[in-house]
Amino acid sequence: MKQLSTDHLLGIKYLKKEDIDLIFNTADHFKEVINRPIKKVPSLRDITIANLFFENSTRTKLSFELAEKRLSADIINFSASQSSVKKGETLIDTVNNILSMKVDIVVMRHPNVGAGVFLSKHVNAKIINAGDGAHEHPTQALLDSYSIKETLGTVKGKKVVIIGDILHSRVALSNIFALQLQGATVKVCGPTTLLPKYISSLGVKVETNLKKALAWCDVANVLRVQHERMDIKYFPSIREYTQLFGINKEILDSLGKKIVIMHPGPINRGVEITSDVADSKQSIILNQVENGVAIRMAVIYLLAQQIKK
Amino acid sequence: MKKKCIFAFKPKACTALMAKKTLLNAKDIHIILHRLACQLIENHNDFNNTVLIGLQPRGVFLAQRLMKILQEDYKISNIKLGQLDITFYRDDFRRRDEPLAASNTTIDFIVEDKNVVIIDDVLFSGRSIRSALTAIQSFGRPTSIELLVLIDRRFSRHLPIQPDYIGRQVDVINSEKVKVSWQENDKKDAVYILSNN
Known part of the structure; x- marks a missing residue:
């Protein structure tokens, strides 16, 4: 073609x-x-x-x-x-x-x-x-899949978890469509308040335990918490969100395998992802750009x- | 005039209907390639300051073959060979019925201040070479650029471009097509003239 x-x-x-x-x-x-x-x-x-x-x-x-x-x-x-x-x-x-x-x-x-x-x-x-x-946000999803393909050789058969604010995210929806079209399995992970009610109808699995989601996946695409789109409180505090859904080095080290870390930017350092992870070799954030x-x-x-x- | 039929990359269905005449056989090509290799040595000595660039898609076969001869038969080592795709530099973007697919460009050496020899199989309108001249300058400013072609279809140029090294000059009319086939890709070394009658 x-x-x-x-x-x-x-x-x-x-x-x-x-x-x-x-x-x-x-x-x-x-x-x-x-x-x-x-x-x-x-x-x-x-x-x-x-x-x-x-x-x-x-x-x-x-x-x-x-x-x-x-x-x-x-x-x-x-x-x-x-x-x-x-x-x-x-x-x-x-x-x-x-x-x-x-x-x-x-x-x-x-x-x-x-x-x-x-x-x-x-x-x-x-x-x-x-x-x-x-x-x-189709070009973001395309560049995300392209970066996965570049890093892992293929998208087909890979397990990708999208973590964070799925509810307000156009990146999440486009990524789900793009990844599924290429034969990847997609899971979403985040606070239940930030997961759309009918998300599973898209054929994605839902996981609310971050460690389980990370242990399952090959790639973690970490989304930004979109405070500007939140007209009501979706979680008690940023500190609690970070404790439950923030990606840090300790949790990644405990997995016993190397997963690929992605983020569409802009990063809230110390909220959804810590600086040492964002700047680590596992992270392909700048390759995405x-x-x-x-x-x-x-x-x-x-x-x-x-x-x- | 059916413009589609004059291009080097013509649909197979179109070529199947055409009469085929052999212009050069494998032995002719062997002799010509050795002559071209000798002419290159005459001008570029040990190729210390010279790089070869094969144009995608079909100039690459000729460039690889010449490099092999230079290395194996004339014992010249360290020849730098790159392949250049000119798709994004063509002047017929959005003007063709069939869009062209790009090929790989691999130039992993410095072109700046080098003598560049651009290598292609057939020189026809000169438009591909015009594109290649622009494309190669994206990699730096060469000292000089020369052009080597296996077949020069003279009298058919659209632009003032002439080759420095010529395998064979042919006079064919615009509706005829010159097809170079390579052992590596087409199982046989030969040059054919394809015509409608």
Whole structure:
């Protein structure tokens, strides 16, 4: 397969296994490109990309921007805090105004679930979802799986536990879809208040004992506690959360095996993960960041390929 | 003009219908490769400051074969050989019906201040070589870049690009295709001209 089966990247649930394989193969080549002395290819020099961030972002925005620049695309950046959204403009109006400046691809992060899908039905551009509410964050899941594949050789048959705030996490949902599509077994672990009620209907196992979950897995993907999304108290205190669900060196040493530690960032050091674990050899957190650029280059390149001259 | 049929990587179904004429057999290729190797030695001596770059996908076979001859028959050691993929540098991105899949690039040596010899099987429009010239500069600034090809389809250039080392020059019309087959990949060393009649 040389082309994606979808016109946009709205979520992992719209992808096939072959799409993921194609993205990973393409990302392999781009990973080599970004390690050259000159890390830029001219492929997208006649493509314009708008990065629309209606929600705060640091690494995803930087990673997309760098990926776009490495592909030689022209880019425009937009963040909701400095825009007419505050003046009451609708999403379609905002985007159509931007598209009338001849934009080919829109990378969008939005606080509302389904914003990407909605936009893809109303505007004439390729849409890449960079996170929609607590729904999906497909490029993060792709780079997570890619990093697992790079470290362990394959994703198929691996046991992955996603730990922490599953309820507010788009990373968790996209990861569940991506890992299952590639034949991994997924477990979620966290306080019951932060586990969605019907999560097991996705075919994932639920574990509330951190040590048991870690003893079972090959890979632990540790999520950030998203205080900003918590309108009520989901656990008594951060100290208690850390004691029950925080990953530290002692608990990892007690397992008798080396598991791979991942985190999508930003890390709350000392809350969900201690510094010695985050900075240890078991942790592939910085590899995830590097792979993020290669994965995003691959996704943008493959979608741009569909835009005919 | 059916533009699809003039490219080196044509669908199998298309080639099956074409008439096949042998341009070079295994013995011809053997002689030509030795001549090319000698010409390279003439210009690059012990290859201390020279690197060979085979273009993906099919220039790599020629580059590997030349390196083998240089090492085994002419006892030149330490030849540096890399393979370069030009997919991301092509000028026909989004203009083709079939998207191209990229191949691996492996250049694990420094290109800066080296004499680079780019190696490809067939030189046709010159567009691949134009892409390769841009691609190779991502690895540094070479002192010089030369071009070695097994087959030069002269009179068909779209760009002002000419080879420095030529295996064989051929005059074929645009609708004809030149196919180089390699023992390692196609079970036989040969060069064919494929035509529609």
